[in-house]
Amino acid sequence: MSEANISGHIPVLLNEVIDAFSIFKNKKSLIYFDGTFGRGGHASRIFELYKPEMVYASDQDLAAVEYAKSRFPEIQISHENFLEFSQRNQKKIQLDMVLLDLGVSSPQLDVAERGFSFNKDGPLDMRMNQKSDLTAMKVINEFSEEDLVKVFKDYGEVLKPHRVVRAIVKDRVENPFNTTLQLSGLIERVDGWQKKGFHPATQYFMALRLVVNRELQVVEDAIPLLIDLLSEGGRIVIITFHSLEDRLVKNIFKSTKSGFLVNKKVIVPSEEECKLNPRARSAKLRIFQKGKEPEKPDKFALRRAQLLK
Numbered sequence: 001m002s003e004a005n006i007s008g009h010i011p012v013l014l015n016e017v018i019d020a021f022s023i024f025k026n027k028k029s030l031i032y033f034d035g036t037f038g039r040g041g042h043a044s045r046i047f048e049l050y051k052p053e054m055v056y057a058s059d060q061d062l063a064a065v066e067y068a069k070s071r072f073p074e075i076q077i078s079h080e081n082f083l084e085f086s087q088r089n090q091k092k093i094q095l096d097m098v099l100l101d102l103g104v105s106s107p108q109l110d111v112a113e114r115g116f117s118f119n120k121d122g123p124l125d126m127r128m129n130q131k132s133d134l135t136a137m138k139v140i141n142e143f144s145e146e147d148l149v150k151v152f153k154d155y156g157e158v159l160k161p162h163r164v165v166r167a168i169v170k171d172r173v174e175n176p177f178n179t180t181l182q183l184s185g186l187i188e189r190v191d192g193w194q195k196k197g198f199h200p201a202t203q204y205f206m207a208l209r210l211v212v213n214r215e216l217q218v219v220e221d222a223i224p225l226l227i228d229l230l231s232e233g234g235r236i237v238i239i240t241f242h243s244l245e246d247r248l249v250k251n252i253f254k255s256t257k258s259g260f261l262v263n264k265k266v267i268v269p270s271e272e273e274c275k276l277n278p279r280a281r282s283a284k285l286r287i288f289q290k291g292k293e294p295e296k297p298d299k300f301a302l303r304r305a306q307l308l309k
């Protein structure tokens with residue numbers, strides 16, 4: 001049985017991740033870091049194909065860490081975010097292959113008690129790390145009207161969140177928001193359905209999740225540190241599910257002088273993969289390699305030589 005069947009999470013862009021690391025095929029003594037271990041879907045395939053000598057992993061979700069400890073006892077998994085991992089290990093280790101598969105896992109989305117889903121009734125939580133302080137409940141009940149507008153505009157890319165925010169601020173005086181359905185119901189009532197198959201709460205929930213987990217900030221701070229940890233020729237592969245996150249990754253990769261962006265065109269899942277796994281729909285993959293970019297073959301050199309004869 002594959003890891004996906006056992007764990008309930010189907011790894012996104014799996015073949016593309018494997019291809020991104022194919023330069024390491026048959027190399028010995030590889031060191032791999034999986035910063036978003038989840039249920040180890042990508043990792044277990046990487047173990048099979050590239051047989052890394054040393055594996056480090058992190059996940060900020062306790063459930064993922066417990067799963068990894070019981071199923072992959074041979075690896076070093078730590079309960080922390082990959083920013084903490086990269087800070088803790090500066091100048092101590094070198095990594096050849098790094099994978100960050102950002103966002104939430106299916107087990108997180110599917111368990112109502114985690115509060116990530118707008119169509120499953122649960123507490124308004126959305127913390128990936130169950131030990132952190134900020135919950136979606138706090139954001140909704142305690143942020144000012146102005147700050148909530150900013151959150152939904154900046155992180156959810158909602159063009160006009162004002163009516164929803166006004167309704168939240170009015171309702172919470174008498175009835176503080178406790179559950180996911182309480183909030184998604186209000187958004188549905190105020191905004192209505194604009195697009196078939198696209199719940200009006202989708203972008204609002206995405207914004208809350210990004211703020212609760214400081215996702216963009218962690219990515220922005222961690223990538224340069226992870227690049228510092230890469231060995232010469234080492235690669236970092238990042239899968240994003242949000243346009244702001246992808247832009248951030250692309251810009252950091254492009255502006256980092258110690259290496260280069262390997263795929264000039266972003267890699268996205270095939271139609272077939274999206275059909276099999278609708279959660280793959282918004283995925284984007286980018287690859288960075290440490291070291292000097294190989295010179296491109298000069299397509300016109302032969303022609304020039306012939307003309308000079």
Ligand SMILES: C[S@@+](CC[C@H](N)C(=O)[O-])C[C@H]1O[C@@H](n2cnc3c(N)ncnc32)[C@H](O)[C@@H]1O
Pocket residue numbers: 009010011012035036037038039040041042043058059060061064080081082083101102103104105106128218
């Ligand atoms: C999309 S899933 C990864 C799935 C994994 N690649 C697999 O195939 O099973 C994302 C996982 O990364 C974790 N995560 C997200 N952001 C993180 C961060 N900044 N640091 C550590 N873990 C993070 C989440 O808790 C979740 O378990």
